[in-house]
Amino acid sequence: MKIAHLIFGLGLGGIETMLVNIANEQIKYASVTIIIINDCINKELLRKFHSQIEVIRMNRHRSIWPLIKLNRLLIKRKFDIVHVQSKELGLVLLTYFIRSKFVYTIHDTGVALKYINCPYDLRISISECVREDVKIRTGIDSIAISNGIKVTDFRCKIREMTNKASVFKIIQLSRIALPKKGQHILIEALSILKKRGITNILCTFIGEGDSSGLESLVSKYGLSNVLFLGARDQSYIQEHLNEYDLLVQPSMFEGFGITVTEGMAVKIPVLVSNIEGPMEIINKGEYGYFFEVGNAEDCAIQIEKIMSSDNVQLVNSAYKRVCQIYNIETTAKRYIEEYKKII
Template sequence: MVCLKSYYQKNDTNKMKITHLIFSLEVGGAENLLTDIANLQSINHKVSIIIVNNIYSTSLIKRISKNVEIITINRPEQSINPYYVLKLNVTINKINPDVIHCHHHNLINLLFFRKKCKVYLTLHRNGIPLDNLRKYNKIFAISEDVKSNIRGSYNIISCPNGVLYDNIDIKVDYNFDTFKIIQIGRLQSKIKGQDILINAIHHLVYHLKFDNISLDIVGQGPDMKLLQKLIDDLSLNNYIKLVGNWDRNFIYQNLKNYSLLVQPSRDEGFGLTIAEGMFAKIPVLVSDIGGPMEVIGQGNFGFHFENTNFVDCANKIFNIKNTYLDLENTQKLSDAYNFALEKFSIQKT
């Protein structure tokens, strides 16, 4: 695995001009990573972020350093009006960057009038079409899993996501009256699998008779109404809450108050929230797919269940609860923290 910052080196007296290009800047793993990287890069380089579409989170923009120039093109999503493409290219030519770093594989097709500069791409997920990959000078994958899912002879460098772990409060008290579970992610169940976890909670409450349990689902997205209906239909309103988006600082301060973080994704290239849970020293339970399994060291530093199997998910939660105070598990949390520190610190990205 290679550190991203090693590809942004010039001598100390010659700052690079780095432009990050992204379609939208909503709350999510890719967007969180971009803001953190841009903030760190701006210490030594001249950094800008160009947001193509008129979709962006003001709370996320507030987290970006004043040293980073933020430029909005304000294109309506999926608009084919050439005005916005022209505006984008004129803006880039004025900046005259040394590097344009794209955060979606299609963005290079909007760059027509750029001067000679390197164009990089970060692959933030699996299932990326191959059509545009050879157009980039360098390609970074957020995990070995994402890298291995790209078939063909592409020069792809694995560079894991990083976490600002210093900002995360660490859990010290593992006693509980209610076993509190947290899940964080965009409410898009075909990818993030929140429905799997909801069904697992139903199995725990009504079949395994484990009722001193609660689940907070953090995030927003297109499936909010669908997931709320599922909660209603399964009579789980006393156990599960869709709490909406939380500010990341609030999440970092409150992860320690939970007994377990579950990431039940059907598809996940990495799983930034899993690493955040490890830094908070709370147990993490993930579906046994490539990216999340990579984050927990193939099961050495976290728990896993069979992908899409809500009964197995429920059984694993039940077992974690029953062995929660065991020395083996508390040592596992310390080992998980050290593993995350070695692999997923933002300073090493």
């Protein structure tokens, strides 16, 4: 089987990182080619691809010519499967002339009909909530295959619960994207906790994007316990995530939440807003904590609760759930199984 994955760019986002992991698993079962359209490429992530995976860089920079070359390439190479990872690409593919089966992964809720309705042979949703969202809004069926991570790559360690005198370390992993990712809610929650005299917290934000708006908010509230580290690659996350005491994902909307599974994989508690994707991962509170979306007061209450709780049993159960359901080996095999049904 010859598989080609199409993606616009290769930054440090969840889609790109998961593509690397999936491709590295799929190479065990098939020939895999990665076609990157734009010239926005993170070299560290690029080096993560298995040596047997072919990577084709179209190096597009605003010009339409690389998109024409892309269609010519697909016609010539006759891949069995062309798997579209970036929604906009479906609008530029000349599917009528390309002798391949086309697959599209729907990575979020609320994706516009014009992208979903492109002539695909198979649509894959990254979670049950995304599948339901697509069905309700468009009437189009898709297969739910959960995102996954390579659990064994993460350093797993149960940290002893910090006491009142020590520093409680919070991590927030997401690209800086307001209001979607909701980082401002977490900062407001830290301000509320400060007013209550709870200052033994250090909160670190990791993710690419412009953090100036969030830094202004930190200054406005007079917070001295917030760090912005910018983008960090997957190796850094795998190495250092277990050094924290809590992962917070305060998104306003989210089709999945790959960083939530990463927190569970290193056995630290996770706190998410009560939206569909993250709540599906923690099974509505069975494997993690949640707060009302957009509610900084409730977020602060939950953080204070977690700081004084013994979470050993919770994180052990969450770890088992990630290994069983959100493991990249399982995700990659499911993809291969679905490919075989349409070729």
